[in-house]
Amino acid sequence: MSTHASVIAANFATALLGAREAAASQNYPPAALYVVATPIGNLADMTLRALHLLQLADVVACEDTRHTQALFRAYGIDKGAAPWLAVHQHNEAQAVQRVLDRLTLGQRVAYVSDAGTPAISDPGARLVAGVRQAGFKVVPIPGASSVTTVLSAAGVGADPSAQGGFVFAGFLPSKATERTQAVLALVSEARAVVLLEAPHRIEALAQALAALGERPLTVGRELTKQFEEIVTLPASQLPHWLATDANHTRGEFALVLHPADTSSQTQSDSRVLRLLLAELPLKTAVKLAADITGEPRNALYQQALALKTDTTEPHD
Incomplete structure (x- = not known):
């Protein structure tokens, strides 16, 4: 010894x-x-x-x-x-x-x-x-447990109007397309979601999570260790936070995506559809949006047509 x-x-x-x-x-x-x-x-x-x-x-x-x-x-x-x-x-x-x-x-x-x-x-x-x-x-x-440790410091139960409980998602897929689809599925998840990530993949995860916009995200880095760091910020700001200090990408990560604001669920569904339409054909985007959000496919199809029309028509 x-x-x-x-x-x-x-x-x-x-x-x-x-x-x-x-x-x-x-x-x-x-x-x-x-x-x-x-x-x-x-x-x-x-x-x-x-x-x-x-x-x-x-x-x-x-x-x-x-x-x-x-x-x-x-x-x-x-x-x-x-x-x-x-x-x-x-x-x-x-x-x-x-x-x-x-x-x-x-x-x-x-x-x-x-x-x-x-x-x-x-x-x-x-x-x-x-x-x-x-x-x-x-x-x-x-x-x-990193799961309960980061949850205890996130304060996700403070809002009595938010959906209770949490979902443990762990490590999202490493392939970009699969990871993006997994993040899109989180848009319609009203409960808090716990994620884990390794330092060499945290920047890729941050880019994917940025699509969730202003939804609060608590990031725990090097939990319980000497250089432990816990911050809460909008998901869209995570890539910038990582880039401000080289130390921010070091260590193991546990993250909490805070419960979705139920009052903005319609906007969230629309955001999912917009993101999918930017990458996929209309029918494929509608099918995936229906699977992710649980919304009726016909309603999403009409919304997709309106979004397509809005983006193709010239504006003064």
């Missing part, structure tokens, strides 16, 4: 003792999969129950063994000869059987992703489904 890692581990020595005191008396059944949330940036965000369970686990399954072993060293957790299983997006379906083999032996298996709560946007969902289908118990050990 490096000197730096040793210092960090020493800082968490009392936390490990506290975890045993606080959580050791609780029930941790054998032959169970424990889905354990880990910090999204700040090591101090690990829960006491998670620290205790990770010490107790017979097997550690994780997205990246090297990353997770470094995390364990930071907390001073020594698993000795306990086996490590790599379970990530490329092998999750095949890795389920290896986890089931361990559960059949009556072992406690802890699963962690690289950061945050597994099976939300990270791997883990297929593992959980496979374990449940085989009849074994799945125990969630809750903790940090």
Whole structure:
């Protein structure tokens, strides 16, 4: 262990003792999969129950063994000869059987992703489904999540007239056309929408989201870390905000598209139709607009004809 890692581990020595005191008396059944949330940036965000369970686990399954072993060293957790299983997006379906083999032996298996709560946007969902289908118990050990973190700082429930609840959209498609269609579908979504994005794709996402105009958008960057930044601005201004400072494009992103103003839904539907007409033939644009907005196709067709006429007629 490096000197730096040793210092960090020493800082968490009392936390490990506290975890045993606080959580050791609780029930941790054998032959169970424990889905354990880990910090999204700040090591101090690990829960006491998670620290205790990770010490107790017979097997550690994780997205990246090297990353997770470094995390364990930071907390001073020594698993000795306990086996490590790599379970990530490329092998999750095949890795389920290896986890089931361990559960059949009556072992406690802890699963962690690289950061945050597994099976939300990270791997883990297929593992959980496979374990449940085989009849074994799945125990969630809750903790940090970029989804709830950014939502808690966005204030999306402040307007009592806004649609309640939220939609978790995660990462939008990487291909430009598919991403644009996904953003257009958000125009008619009255609830708040949580998005995630990587630094190398944030500028492309910003350009797509700019089509949503004045709809408020909360941007969370480097959440819980030293250079955490949270801002709320109109969606149309996100490309400009990113361009004003090179640091604005660094780090992982969690974003909240605020609930749509229901009083302006008609304008939103019209905006969707205008955007589609600019790129597609009239009939195709009308069909997609109907699918996105839920509005009657005939009404949208008449509106599209009017828009086409308005843009082709000469003006004084």
